[in-house]
Amino acid sequence: MRQTDTGDWVRAPAKINLTLHVTGQRDDGYHLLDSLVVFAHVGDKLRLTAGDDVALEVSGPLAAGVPTDDRNLVWRAAELTGWRGRIELEKRLPHGGGIGGGSSDAGAFLRAVGWQKSAVSLGADVPVCHFGQPARMSGIGDQITPAGDVMTFFAVLVNPNVHIATPKVFQNLVAKTNPPMPGLPAPGAGGRVWIEWLAAQRNDLQDAAQEVAPIIRDVCVALAETDDVLLVRMSGSGATCFGLYPSAEVARAAAETLSQQHPNWWCVPTVLN
Ligand code: C5P
Secondary structure, X not given: OOOOOOOOOEEEEEEEEOOXXXXXXXXXXXXXXEEEXXXXXXXXXXXXXXXXXXXXXXXXOOOOOOOOOOOOHHHHHHHHHOOOEEEEEEOOOOOXXXXXXXXXXXXXXXXXXOOOOOOHHHOOOHHHHHHOOOEEEEEOOOEEEEOOOOOOEEEEEEEOOOOOOHHHHHHOOOOOOOXXXXXXXXXXXXXXXXXXHXXXXXXXXXXXXXXXXXXXXXXXXXXXXXXXXXXXXXXXXXXXXXXXXXXXXXXXXXXXXXXXXXXOOEEEEEEEO
């Protein structure tokens, strides 16, 4: 484990569950998942400067309300590894939004300090964020299989400024034993094949999340009404939903339209890969 500075800022990209199948439940209550996870160009950033004590400074457009002590997953990641020093965290992602806000920060921290061991004790989304590349996530989130050749998608991420407590969504889940994903499209598959394949998959948490936060339905309707949208789905346990588009220009236009219609929503065009 490196006790060094990162010098430069390191990226903590948004995590997107393109699919999220709930396939069972363990005796301890945790659910078994089968999820295809990719990462967005939009994300938080962090910079580490080694020192004697852990200190966390949070800045950026979405810094409000983010804890700067051991309630923050980055702090807990530092404790797990034994690294000490100053952590500067620039928040651009909504936390509690289903796109890994805190988990992605912790994952980026663990990559930056060269942590090689499991980090599932920090949360079920942390191992995939630690890996930081397209992956099939299974078990309770602790089993990561590189997904390799996932195509690049142009997307819009939308969060209606609602924070959702993940346990509440899992508690509301009715069907807990659903089919896993079939095999991924073959390497080199084109956009049409990928979109058809994704359309046949699910986010099994979506109905339960909509019970907790009915506004998710409005977000999906608004995304579905944007020009040329190819697929609309919720990420993680919500409330962030995403739309996929055929080009960066079309995604940008959709994000602009949504921002005008819903000035209080967080609407960001981005690239997923
Ligand atoms: O691990 P994390 O803190 O992200 O999980 C929050 C909560 O979500 C857990 O306490 C559990 O209630 C639920 N969860 C689950 N099965 C998973 C992941 C999370 O039931 N695989």
